[in-house]
Amino acid sequence: MPVNGLTWLxxxxxxxxLLQQWLLPTLPGPIIGLLLLFIWLLFYGRLPxxxxxxxxxxxxxxxxxLVVPCVGLMNNLDSLQSQWLVIAGSLFGAMLITIPLSGWLMQWLIRRQQQKKRSS
Structure with a gap:
């Protein structure tokens, strides 16, 4: 495993x-790091x-x-059962947003890739 790639991660x-401590205390630091990686890869244009x-x-x-969330679900099964309607509603609402957004993003990425192939 190359040390350079692991060092970047x-x-x-x-x-x-650090950004989580200073600016965004509601977001976890590793998630912010993943977003930074995503932005860096967008600007870099390819995976090193x-x-x-x-x-x-x-x-x-x-x-x-996935082991940790599964254990959390099993430990909190009583509260999940009492709130099943709210959970189902929020999952359905998230699905209504995610599916069209994913389709639009995929079409945009395909068009972008085709434009890059035409220009090169």
Whole structure:
């Protein structure tokens, strides 16, 4: 695993944690770091080989991140059962927003990629 790619991930996470402490206390630092990574990749235009080599081995451990939310669900099952209607409504509302937004974003990205291929 290249150290350069892993260093970028750690630096962006630390920068996200600093921004969380100073400016955005309601957002978690790692989420801010992911947003910074996303913005950096948008401006860079492609995935650097060092970053790809650093993140590819980590993807196999991604399902382990689901263990913590599952334990939280099991521990709070009583309160979830009492609020099922509110939870179902918010999930349905989020779905109504997410599906059209994802479709629009995918179409925009496809058009952008086709324009880049035509211009090069």
């Amino acid at each position: 750690v630096v962006l996470q630390l920068l996200g944690a 080989k060092s970053l790809e080599a650093a993140t590819s081995p980590l993807l196999q451990y991604l399902p382990l991140l």
